[in-house]
Amino acid sequence: MAKLNGTSSLPAEAQNFLVRYKALLKEMPEPEATEATIQLIYRSYYGEMGGAGPPPDIPAHSKSQVTDNVTAFKRPPARRPKTASSSNAKPRLPVALIFACLVVVYVGIRYLLQ
Numbered sequence: 111m112a113k114l115n116g117t118s119s120l121p122a123e124a125q126n127f128l129v130r131y132k133a134l135l136k137e138m139p140e141p142e143a144t145e146a147t148i149q150l151i152y153r154s155y156y157g158e159m160g161g162a163g164p165p166p167d168i169p170a171h172s173k174s175q176v177t178d179n180v181t182a183f184k185r186p187p188a189r190r191p192k193t194a195s196s197s198n199a200k201p202r203l204p205v206a207l208i209f210a211c212l213v214v215v216y217v218g219i220r221y222l223l224q
Contacts, residue, residue, distance in 0.1 A: 127151055 120128065127147060134143035149168075156165035 127154075 127150065130150065131143060131147040134146050137143070138146070152168065153165050
């Protein structure tokens with residue numbers, strides 16, 4: 111927001127933090143000023159939320175640059191085709207055969223009951 115000059119829409123407290131950040135920028139480099147402002151906001155938030163005593167320390171950003179944070183794409187392993195000879199495969203009857211059997215049973219019952 112500060113770099114886009116959209117500070118007028120910020121609440122008063124956020125604008126105060128921004129003014130402090132700009133003052134710190136005049137005294138130290140940007141990464142250090144950013145880290146100091148984050149710590150200042152953290153301490154203020156901790157106090158507002160009812161924290162007793164000094165806030166617990168949080169580790170600062172690591173100064174090492176991340177060179178590659180992209181995960182390589184890996185294809186999932188190919189599925190093996192299901193074989194008819196497998197022991198746990200259920201034999202499937204065609205729908206037409208099942209329908210024909212139901213018709214034969216129905217017709218047989220109708221003739222027996224007449």
